[in-house]
Amino acid sequence: xxxxxxxxxxxxxxxxxxxxxxxxxxxxxxxxxxxxxxxxxxxxxxxxxxxxxxxxxxxxxxxxxxxxxxxxxxxxxxxxxxxxxxxxxxxxxxxxxxxxxxxxxxxxxxxxxxxxxxxxxxxxxxxxxxxxxxxxxxxxxxxxxxxxxxxxxxxxxxxxxxxxxxxxxxxxxxxxxxxxxxxxxxxxxxxxxxxxxxxxxxxxxxxxxxxx
Numbered sequence: 182x183x184x185x186x187x188x189x190x191x192x193x194x195x196x197x198x199x200x201x202x203x204x205x206x207x208x209x210x211x212x213x214x215x216x217x218x219x220x221x222x223x224x225x226x227x228x229x230x231x232x233x234x235x236x237x238x239x240x241x242x243x244x245x246x247x248x249x250x251x252x253x254x255x256x257x258x259x260x261x262x263x264x265x266x267x268x269x270x271x272x273x274x275x276x277x278x279x280x281x282x283x284x285x286x287x288x289x290x291x292x293x294x295x296x297x298x299x300x301x302x303x304x305x306x307x308x309x310x311x312x313x314x315x316x317x318x319x320x321x322x323x324x325x326x327x328x329x330x331x332x333x334x335x336x337x338x339x340x341x342x343x344x345x346x347x348x349x350x351x352x353x354x355x356x357x358x359x360x361x362x363x364x365x366x367x368x369x370x371x372x373x374x375x376x377x378x379x380x381x382x383x384x385x386x387x388x389x390x391x392x393x
Contacts, residue, residue, distance in 0.1 A: 189360055189361065192361070192364070193292065193295055193364070196288050196291075196292060196364075196368075197234070197246075197253075197288070197289075197292050198252065198253070198256060199284075199288060200284070200285045200288035200289045200292060201230040201231060201234075201253050201256050201257060202230070202256050202257075202260055203281040203282065203284050203285035203288070204229045204230045204233075204282070204285040204289070204319050204320070205226040205227065205229055205230035205256065205257040205260035205261065206226070206260050206264060206278055206281055207229060207278060207279075207281060207282045207285070207320075207323070208225040208226040208227070208228060208229025208230060208257075208261075208319070208323045209222050209223075209225065209226040209260055209261045209263075209264035209265065210264060210268075210272075210278055211225060211229070211323055211324070211327055212224075212225040212226070212261075212327070213264065213265070213268055214327075215327045219261075219262075219265055222261045222264065222265050223257070223258050223261035223262065223265075224261075225261075225323060225326060225327070226257045226258070226260050226261035226264070227254060227257040227258065227261070228319060228322050228323060228326065229257075229319040229320065229322070229323040230253065230256065230257035230260070230319060231245075231247035231253050231254065231257060231319065232318050232319040232322045232323075233289055233293070233314060233315045233316060233317065233318030233319040233320075234246060234247060234253075234289070234292070234293070234296075234315050234318075234319075235247045235248075235318075236314060236318045237293055237296065237311050237314050237315045237318070238296075240314070241296070241297070241300060241307075241311065243300075279379060280376065282320075283342075283372050283375040283376045283379065284372050286316050286317075286339070286342060286343060286371055286372065286375050287342075287346060287367070287368040287369070287370075287371035287372030287373075287375065288368055288372075289315045289316040289319075290312045290313065290315065290316040290343040290346050290347050290350075290367065290368070290371045291312065291346065291347065291350055291363075291364050291367040291368050291371070292315055293311040293312040293313070293314060293315025293316060293347075294308045294309075294311060294312035294347045294350050294351065294367065295360070295364065296311055296315070297310070297311035297312070298354060298360070303351070303354055303355055305351060308347060308350070308351050308354075309344070309347055309348065309351065312343060312346075312347030312350070313340060313343050313344060313347065316340075316343040316371075317331075317333045317339065317340055317343060320332060320333060320339075321333060337375075337378040337379055337382065337383055337384055338374055338375065338378035338383050338384070338385065339375065339378075341374070341378075341385065342371050342372075342374035342375040342378065343371055345370055345371065345374050346367045346368065346370045346371025346372075346374070347367060347371070349363075349366060349367055349370050350363045350364070350366070350367030353366060353367075
């Protein structure tokens with residue numbers, strides 16, 4: 182019988198690193214789209230990969246993991262370098278990297294929720310706030326740095342996907358479910374909602390017409 186009893190701290194850490202890489206890749210692609218040089222690509226990859234978690238840590242009174250553990254920045258820099266040199270081969274696979282963004286959204290949502298859960302227990306507002314902030318903070322700064330309206334405000338179900346996933350995560354914990362189960366289900370739901378919204382171009386209602 183295979184033993185799947187991976188320590189929860191290791192499990193969460195590996196997920197966090199993967200989410201960092203996934204978001205860093207989207208930041209590097211965005212920088213290249215806007216004709217940034219190598220430094221700009223690495224900078225935007227790093228901002229996208231670690232900003233959400235860094236802001237979350239500071240707001241919640243913790244020293245940022247992205248500073249205390251250099252692995253995060255190493256991953257974002259390596260991602261930026263990789264996309265810089267492989268862009269000509271990878272650009273035709275942009276849809277694949279949009280899926281990376283969806284996985285990053287799901288992972289970071291639950292990483293943020295887990296962070297708040299470990300600090301404050303079953304606190305609804307803390308878990309929801311930390312989950313959504315971790316998921317969208319880096320993407321918002323990425324888009325602002327390239328002078329675009331952040332995708333989370335105008336395109337498909339993004340914050341909504343994060344909210345649904347973190348809400349389910351909270352409910353599972355509230356009713357006594359295990360953290361492993363809550364983590365996996367939350368990631369699957371957030372990612373699934375985001376991927377489905379991308380596929381079918383689901384968007385929330387917008388105001389019709391413009392103000393004079």
